[in-house]
Amino acid sequence: MNVDAIQNGIVIDHISAGCGMKLYRLLGLERLDAPVAMITNVASAKRGRKDIIKIDAEIPVDVNVIGYVDPGATVNMIRNGELQEKKQIDMPETLVNVIACKNPRCITSCEQELQQVFRLANREKKEYRCAYCETKAAGL
């Protein structure tokens, strides 16, 4: 299977197999008016299998979203067909407007204009909690 190299854009590499579509959705790539390639289950020396997303456009990408979905992923910034920058992604301490609190008693359930804020509560367990009511974030 061949996917063309991109000239100016972003390659999100080393995504855990199966996480690519979640990332695609949370990054809002379905709304992007540019070529995007989603490649799943690619053979990987490090991980056995991995997903890759190629975005043929220089757009701002929320690395916090990537860190939340898959902190092992890397972000490669491509310009004129060359690798300009490679970012290792870590789990963000705070997530803003990435996921929503599911607790019906949370203030965010009735005041829709509030930002949805989650804080990293347990790094080992990848556990985020709502900044308002401390309810654990539902899994992806």
Place this chain on the structure above:
Amino acid sequence: MERSIIDVPDLSLKELDTLMDTAEDIIARPDDYADSCRRKKLATLFFEPSTRTRLSFEAAMYELGGNVLSVTGAGTSSAAKGESVADTAKTVSCYADIIAMRHPKEGAALVAARNATVPVINAGDGGHCHPTQTLADLLTIRREKGRLGNLTVGLCGDLKFGRTVHSLIGAMSRYEGLNFVLVSPAELKVPSYVKNDSLKKKGIPYTQTTDLEEVIGELDILYMTRVQRERFFNEEDYLRLRDSYILTPEKLKKARKDLCVMHPLPRVNEISVAVDADPRACYFKQVLNGKYMRMALILMLLGRMKTREGERK
């Protein structure tokens, strides 16, 4: 943003000690504090039913020489017109020097604190936090037992939805030598995240049981709680669990002579009225201690604490 108190961990151990010392000083010398908050106004915004907490805050402010502006019930306030908590907090900041707020939604106090230009005290946000109740509990334990460490603390009843229980476990876990005994029906156990964060991580020993009588003799503190109808979505579950534990003089016979029986109140039937005459019943003292701790907290947030020399900080 002014300093606000949303939960007990917002206060350091040193600040907790200072608050308790101040409360003790108020008890000993109330006249010295009678004008401490003169010309200051406390707004009590209670969007959920409360008698004790609201009156306690109001009594606290009056005893400090201040005044009170009061809103009770979402139906009589601008919240009924759809005003957001943020806007309410900004508006009330224009009238009052400090706000005490109770709201049925969890996290509402944090939203108020982020938008108010005066200090906000969380007087209860749904099932989430109720820090001034915990302050009352801590002062009661310190006054009754003379210490906050080296105690066996029994918590009994609804340990799942009981916010006072979670908050007390968190606050007490900061002291040395604690041992917790958690007594509840299987359906109302302490949530695992509370056990993990406050007990397991800190290596604090605890046991869980469904049998109060089996463990009552080991306890220094017995903290009873009510099974709260408003925390259940399902009436059947509430009716099935509400009478799980009822403390009676008979059960107290097995307890230590210096046991301290506490309850955040209101009680329904989980402590028999006959227990009230027992000297170990401390729950009405707890109510009074709550007022003194609220006085101390208001003084702290308004920058009106006294130094040892009697000067204002």
